[in-house]
Amino acid sequence: MKFIGIIPARYASTRFPAKPLAMLGGRPVIRRVYEQVEGVLDEVYVATDDERIEAAVKDFGGKVVMTSANHKSGTDRCYEAYTKVGNGYDVVVNIQGDEPFIRRSQLEAVKACFDDAVTQIATLVKPFAPEDGLAALENPNSPKVVVNKNMNALYFSRSVIPYLRNVAKEEWLKQHTYYKHIGLYAYRAEVLKEITALPQSPLELAESLEQLRWLENGYTIKVGISEVETIGIDTPQDLARAEEFLKQREGR
Secondary structure, three states: OOEEEEEEEOOOOOOOOOHHHOEEOOEEHHHHHHHHHEOOEOEEEEEEOOHHHHHHHHHOOOOEEEOOOOOOOHHHHHHHHHHHHOOOOOEEEEOOOOOOOOOHHHHHHHHHHHHOOOOOEEEEEEEOOHHHOHHHHHOOOOOEEEEOOOOEEEEEEOOOOOOOOOOOHHHHHHHOOOEEEEEEEEEEHHHHHHHOOOOOOHHHHHHOOOHHHHHHOOOOEEEEEOOOOOOOOOOHHHHHHHHHHHHHHHOO
């Protein structure tokens, strides 16, 4: 199978404008993401609607495709990019443009989901550890996932699921394995075309989680497990934490 990686990157961001071009360890964030992915997938493109990001990607020798400024989601931007550059690829991997520490093992885990011929969409989860604490589990910005015995997603929620009845909340992480969603997606090319044509669904609107639209419409989402913790960058404060993480990793 052939895999193409698409990294959606917008300049406008409410919490962190120009985030893809923010410097991390002397390199733009978008370059960090690109270099982590390059070599693991058959081909990689940044998909953007901004000429400044386009110029930055070309400057470091990356591949970039310009897309519409009107997309409501990264999935929609991925599909437009795929229609322009993705002929001949079986699976499209949607990589978050604010994950500069995404690991090869994570990309390999999501690719492995397609060893199953019936996989339509794949994503990753990471088990919460007891030391993560109750606050991390209850954080609504960290969606939780429940899966069936075949490692297909049953539901995604910003609430803690499942609820452990008759167990003190402080004991939940010790009594049950909860899964944190990692926002890395991969889609068979024909499925990506189908899901981008779907209207928003009631559960998606309720939780503000796009993947619920796919579940509501009967699509199967295969779940791979990663034990790797990454640092996403949503705010300038996250960037400062990422800079410290990079220094520790490189021994600087």
